[in-house]
Amino acid sequence: MKILVDADACPVKTIIENVAKSLNIRVLMVIDTSxxxxxxxxxxIQVSKAPDAVDIALINRTEPGDIVVTQDYGVATMALGKKAFAINQNGRYYTEDNIDLMLFERHLAGKQRRAGSRTGTIKKRSKEDDLHFETAFLRLCSQALLKG
Incomplete structure (x- = not known):
């Protein structure tokens, strides 16, 4: 079992490293050359800036039982398809039960943006956000280790 991180814009890299080190879990952070x-x-693991290069490199290294940290619903979907666990930077688990709804909501938001509507504002990350992620991530790592 290992942890793979879509690390280009990941705000919780330090938390991931600290938790993984405490549990002795290997971590691969995938970034592009920028x-x-x-x-x-x-x-x-540094890859080219080609479209989806980070996503492809990450998924190609994903195996059943691994943990994938990503903000990208598509990457999460592919990770779940490989029988890996997936979590986002806010501590939300991607599962077979919620991924279809998340993809549909993303589709609707994209349609609204293309039509000129605003779909919300992004709030600044807080210490509470980091604590929530750390708690959820530690729980997921423990679960994955038990299944491994």
Whole structure:
């Protein structure tokens, strides 16, 4: 079992590293060449800036029982298809029970944006957001380790 992170815009990389290190779980952070990450506990995989290059590299390395951290519903869908666990940066689990609704909501929001409507504002990340993610992520890691 390992953790794979869609790390280009991931605001919780440090939390992921700290939790993974405490549980002795391997971490792969996948980024494109426009980003720089300093190696720490994790292994950094840098790919080209081609469209979806990070997504493809991440999914190609995903195996059953792995944990994928991503904000991308498409990546989460492919991870679930590979029998991996998936979670977003806010601690929300992607599951077979909720992914279809999430994809449909994304489709509707895209239609609204293309029609000129605003679909909401993005609020600044808080310490509570980080704590919520850490709690959910630790729970998911423990669950994955038990199943592995």
């Amino acid at each position: 980003h720089i990450l300093e190696p720490g506990y994790c292994e950094i």
